[in-house]
Amino acid sequence: MSFSSALLHQDAFIEGRWHPAAARFPVHDPATGECLAQVARGDRASARLAIDAAERALPAWRATPAKARATLLRRWYELMVAHSEEIATLLTREQGKPLAEARGEVLYAASFIEWFAEEARRIAGDVLEHPQADRRILVLKQSVGVCAAITPWNFPAAMIARKAGAALAAGCTMVVKPASQTPLTALAMAALANEAGLPAGIFNVVPGPAGEVGAELAENPQVRKLSFTGSTAVGRKLMAQCAPTLKKLSLELGGNAPFIVFDDADVDAAVEGALAAKYRNSGQTCVCANRFYVQRGVYDAFAAKLAERVAMLKVGNGLEAGVEQGPLIDEAALAKVQEHVADAQALGARVLCGGRALGGTWYAPTVLADVRADAQITREETFGPVAALVRFKEEREAVALANASEYGLAAYFYGRDLGRVFRVAEALEYGMVGVNTGLFSNEVGPFGGIKQSGFGREGSKYGLTEYLELKYLCLGL
Ligand SMILES: NC(=O)C1=CN([C@@H]2O[C@H](COP(=O)(O)OP(=O)(O)OC[C@H]3O[C@@H](n4cnc5c(N)ncnc54)[C@H](OP(=O)(O)O)[C@@H]3O)[C@@H](O)[C@H]2O)C=CC1
Numbered sequence: 194m195s196f197s198s199a200l201l202h203q204d205a206f207i208e209g210r211w212h213p214a215a216a217r218f219p220v221h222d223p224a225t226g227e228c229l230a231q232v233a234r235g236d237r238a239s240a241r242l243a244i245d246a247a248e249r250a251l252p253a254w255r256a257t258p259a260k261a262r263a264t265l266l267r268r269w270y271e272l273m274v275a276h277s278e279e280i281a282t283l284l285t286r287e288q289g290k291p292l293a294e295a296r297g298e299v300l301y302a303a304s305f306i307e308w309f310a311e312e313a314r315r316i317a318g319d320v321l322e323h324p325q326a327d328r329r330i331l332v333l334k335q336s337v338g339v340c341a342a343i344t345p346w347n348f349p350a351a352m353i354a355r356k357a358g359a360a361l362a363a364g365c366t367m368v369v370k371p372a373s374q375t376p377l378t379a380l381a382m383a384a385l386a387n388e389a390g391l392p393a394g395i396f397n398v399v400p401g402p403a404g405e406v407g408a409e410l411a412e413n414p415q416v417r418k419l420s421f422t423g424s425t426a427v428g429r430k431l432m433a434q435c436a437p438t439l440k441k442l443s444l445e446l447g448g449n450a451p452f453i454v455f456d457d458a459d460v461d462a463a464v465e466g467a468l469a470a471k472y473r474n475s476g477q478t479c480v481c482a483n484r485f486y487v488q489r490g491v492y493d494a495f496a497a498k499l500a501e502r503v504a505m506l507k508v509g510n511g512l513e514a515g516v517e518q519g520p521l522i523d524e525a526a527l528a529k530v531q532e533h534v535a536d537a538q539a540l541g542a543r544v545l546c547g548g549r550a551l552g553g554t555w556y557a558p559t560v561l562a563d564v565r566a567d568a569q570i571t572r573e574e575t576f577g578p579v580a581a582l583v584r585f586k587e588e589r590e591a592v593a594l595a596n597a598s599e600y601g602l603a604a605y606f607y608g609r610d611l612g613r614v615f616r617v618a619e620a621l622e623y624g625m626v627g628v629n630t631g632l633f634s635n636e637v638g639p640f641g642g643i644k645q646s647g648f649g650r651e652g653s654k655y656g657l658t659e660y661l662e663l664k665y666l667c668l669g670l
């Protein structure tokens with residue numbers, strides 16, 4: 194095996210130690226097919242071991258003063274930044290995204306740990322006036338307890354940091370099951386958490402199959418909260434699996450983001466925003482624009498300018514300098530993209546650029562024009578580098594088209610009339626709306642969706658409440 198890295202680990206990380214296993218599963222580089230590692234295949238027993246470790250570590254961590262928790266989280270953040278190049282290389286190798294994006298993701302992930310290190314010290318309860326003179330009301334905020342996280346392959350660092358940063362800041366302990374396609378980044382993060390001095394059992398990583406490790410995390414009564422990022426279908430299953438033990442849940446699920454361009458938009462800005470919203474991670478993000486509604490007055494100009502820019506995107510192995518589009522994660526992802534393009538073309542869409550597989554799991558960055566409003570690509574999440582342009586006439590029509598989806602995660606629109614900005618922003622049924630921007634993800638804004646995109650918010654000051662319980666004390670004087 195040619196691949197090596199000081200941060201390459203292949204065993205589960207439980208209670209501050211590496212836990213090998215006889216059974217192992219391969220991790221492949223989606224760009225080359227190379228086997229990067231053989232990772233210990235967790236099972237229900239190892240998941241239980243991690244949950245028990247998290248339970249043992251909980252009392253001391255809960256009792257650790259917030260300032261001390263913050264200091265340890267800050268040190269973890271500093272190590273993530275100091276080792277960002279190594280982690281980014283691991284991330285690109287196992288997930289495929291261009292190194293420049295991987296570097297960005299590692300710093301984005303680290304920003305959540307930094308943010309929640311700061312938020313840890315601002316957890317405050319209340320002292321309230323009781324209706325009776327001889328009583329006092331106190332409201333305490335206390336950590337939920339042992340938490341679980343199940344995370345996807347498309348952001349192997351950020352999705353973990355966005356959950357673990359909040360959980361640990363709140364005084365919870367956590368067991369993470371990373372996606373089986375991308376466990377190496379999670380294990381590298383565990384190594385750095387350990388180096389930062391996070392006590393044993395606080396943060397545990399157990400790679401392994403969903404049906405074993407995932408099932409134990411969802412069903413074990415010691416786990417009081419589960420945070421999941423991934424597809425809506427799996428989110429529904431997990432919600433059912435968590436029901437018997439009434440776990441708190443955060444579900445960041447699938448999306449189908451509309452991207453609306455109005456006649457009064459700055460078309461050049463809208464094109465740049467479309468590039469950011471559509472082609473990041475080769476279109477494999479839950480907040481990627483999935484369907485474009487362009488008003489007839491700017492349709493031709495926007496379509497031509499977007500196609501010109503998209504055709505220039507450099508496609509290749511994410512490790513190569515200047516590459517802007519890496520491979521899709523696997524053959525199934527490629528097949529879904531091809532299916533959406535073929536369906537749109539069968540309904541009359543024109544390919545302005547791309548529209549073809551390039552070998553391996555690469556797909557040419559694509560712009561489709563004259564897409565019918567009922568095409569499959571407008572109803573289902575493509576999770577690939579294809580922009581489908583639908584023409585519209587009136588504002589009301591665009592909002593209706595945008596809202597005609599079971600999903601409600603992200604939406605975007607470009608327009609400069611102030612009245613329209615407020616009308617449309619307030620009318621769109623989504624958890625997050627980008628106005629004259631195609632990228633809104635950061636540690637400060639509350640990330641999450643509504644409808645079939647799930648519930649709960651991550652990052653921001655709101656992210657901490659997902660890991661806190663309120664306790665009401667009534668004091669008789
Ligand atoms: N809203 C958001 O923030 C995000 C949403 N997503 C959505 O997720 C999808 C793509 O990500 P993808 O990884 O394929 O999603 P999946 O839902 O298939 O997998 C996500 C994680 O869930 C695990 N998993 C799968 N099935 C089960 C199960 N039955 N029980 C427990 N765990 C399970 C997987 O484990 P294993 O790998 O071992 O199978 C993986 O760790 C898209 O729909 C995308 O929109 C993705 C990222 C962010």
Ligand SMILES: O=C(O)[C@H](O)CS(=O)(=O)O
Binds near residue numbers: 348351477634
């Ligand atoms: O998993 C994802 O797709 C991420 O949540 C998208 S983002 O946070 O990088 O915008």
